[in-house]
Amino acid sequence: MRYAYCILRYSFPISLTHRSAVECRPMNNPQLSVVIPVYNEEQGLQALFDRLYPALDKLGVSFEVIFVNDGSRDRSAAMLREQFQQRPDVTRVVLFNGNFGQHMAIMAGFEQSRGDCVVTLDADLQNPPEDIGLLLSKMNEGYDYVGSIRRQRNDSLWRHVASRAMNGLRERITRIKMTDQGCMFRAYHRHVIDAVNSCHEVNTFIPALAYSFARNPTEVVVGHEERAAGESKYSLYSLIRLNFDLMTGFSLVPLQMFSMLGMLIASGSGLLFLLLVLRRLIIGPEAEGLFTLFALVFFMIGITLFGIGLLGEYVGRIYQQVRHRPRYLVEAVLEQSVKGEK
Numbered sequence: 001m002r003y004a005y006c007i008l009r010y011s012f013p014i015s016l017t018h019r020s021a022v023e024c025r026p027m028n029n030p031q032l033s034v035v036i037p038v039y040n041e042e043q044g045l046q047a048l049f050d051r052l053y054p055a056l057d058k059l060g061v062s063f064e065v066i067f068v069n070d071g072s073r074d075r076s077a078a079m080l081r082e083q084f085q086q087r088p089d090v091t092r093v094v095l096f097n098g099n100f101g102q103h104m105a106i107m108a109g110f111e112q113s114r115g116d117c118v119v120t121l122d123a124d125l126q127n128p129p130e131d132i133g134l135l136l137s138k139m140n141e142g143y144d145y146v147g148s149i150r151r152q153r154n155d156s157l158w159r160h161v162a163s164r165a166m167n168g169l170r171e172r173i174t175r176i177k178m179t180d181q182g183c184m185f186r187a188y189h190r191h192v193i194d195a196v197n198s199c200h201e202v203n204t205f206i207p208a209l210a211y212s213f214a215r216n217p218t219e220v221v222v223g224h225e226e227r228a229a230g231e232s233k234y235s236l237y238s239l240i241r242l243n244f245d246l247m248t249g250f251s252l253v254p255l256q257m258f259s260m261l262g263m264l265i266a267s268g269s270g271l272l273f274l275l276l277v278l279r280r281l282i283i284g285p286e287a288e289g290l291f292t293l294f295a296l297v298f299f300m301i302g303i304t305l306f307g308i309g310l311l312g313e314y315v316g317r318i319y320q321q322v323r324h325r326p327r328y329l330v331e332a333v334l335e336q337s338v339k340g341e342k
Contacts, residue, residue, distance in 0.1 A: 030090075032056070032063040032136070033115030037105035041123040042074040048123055049083055055129040056090075059136065066092045066109045067123075071099035081334065088336045097331035102184070103206050104328045110193050112333070119187045120206075127185035131222040135187035138220050144189035145214035147207065149180045150224035176208045179219055186210075202320045202327055255314065258307045265300070 034056065038045070056063050065087075069077045080093045094108050106120055117139050119132055127148070138146040171177055188196075188210055195213040196206065211217055 028062075029114040029116065030062040030064045031116050032059070032061050032132075033109075033113035033118045034063065034065045034132070035068065035106055035109030035113060035118060035120050036065065036123050037068050037070055037102050037109070038072060038076050038080065038123045039070040039099065039102070039105075040072045040074050040076060042072070042076050042079065044124060045076060045079045045083075048125055048129070051125070052121075052129040053087065053090075055132060059133055061136070064090050064092060064113070064115060066094065066112050068094045068105040068109045069096060070102065070105040071096050084334045092336075093332075093334040094330060095332045095334070097329045100328040103204060106184070106206050107196075107204075108328055108330065110197055113193060116190050117187055118190070118193050120184050122184055126225055127183065128223045128225060131185070132187075134220050134222060135185075138218060139187055139189065143216050143218045144192055145210055145217035146187040147178055147180070147211075147217065147219040148183045148185045148222045149219055150183055151221050176211050177217075178207060178211065181205075181207065183222075183224075185222060189214075200327075202325075203317055254310055258310060261303070262307075265303070 034052070036048075041048075052065065056065070067080045067083075069080055077095055080095075084091045084093050092112060094105075094112060096105065096108070109120075110118065117136065119135055121127060121129065121132070127150075131148075135146045135148070184207070186207055192210050192213050196210055199209065201209075
């Protein structure tokens with residue numbers, strides 16, 4: 001059987017938050033959509049193809065696989081085109097014209113997805129594609145959001161410790177319960193995906209955003225393997241930035257904490273002033289304590305600068321949002337055309 005497919009190319013920037021008037025889509029929606037962001041994964045893509053499609057075929061459900069190439073600078077885009085040509089009936093490829101980040105790539109995949117259940121999977125094979133069935137089994141029990149907990153993490157010690165610390169801090173601030181926030185291997189019901197697609201936030205953390213819309217969330221333990229090839233795209237700075245986005249995007253608690261801290265410091269400063277006045281009246285002027293004063297001043301300056309930086313995080317998010325720039329730009333979408341459509 002010969003398959004016809006269409007390549008949608010645009011001579012102007014377009015965001016998937018507004019779908020093109022030209023769509024080539026089958027009428028029957030699949031039961032499962034798998035969204036996979038790809039960024040410089042040339043060395044491991046073939047291993048992903050070899051394991052992903054057999055695992056999905058064994059599930060016995062109709063499915064589609066949506067790859068989103070996030071501006072890769074290696075041969076990832078070419079390999080995705082080749083895979084699309086081999087399995088055009090179940091494969092779709094979204095090609096960004098730049099690098100917009102993992103979460104924006106997943107958002108683009110959500111916009112293109114049609115399945116009743118959507119699973120997000122990283123391309124590095126750290127989460128086995130064979131465990132997709134575990135997520136679907138939980139979904140069939142009536143849950144609308146299934147997170148994952150890596151059974152045996154093969155990360156470095158500092159990443160493991162930093163992740164646990166950030167998880168605890170994030171849960172206290174945002175009240176969003178995710179045991180393993182660093183794992184993007186998750187399943188979402190269609191109504192959760194539709195709610196996420198209705199949001200137009202420039203910066204967001206997708207698992208937390210979806211959790212806020214879920215009515216019956218749960219978690220399941222999944223496997224965790226070493227990367228098939230390549231290196232992690234997340235540096236320490238990237239992880240810190242991600243957690244700043246998470247905490248400032250879903251809670252005002254950090255600002256409220258600094259307001260409370262400011263009140264406590266002001267109260268303490270007032271008491272110290274009264275103490276110094278009483279000491280001068282009773283004992284006399286203080287001759288020493290200059291370096292202690294310097295230490296206190298520097299400490300207060302550090303707290304003030306950190307508070308200003310935190311406030312800048314919120315102001316920066318507002319600034320990015322009000323500019324109304326597209327969250328990502330699509331160069332092309334590769335998908336199978338429907339017979340009879342033009």
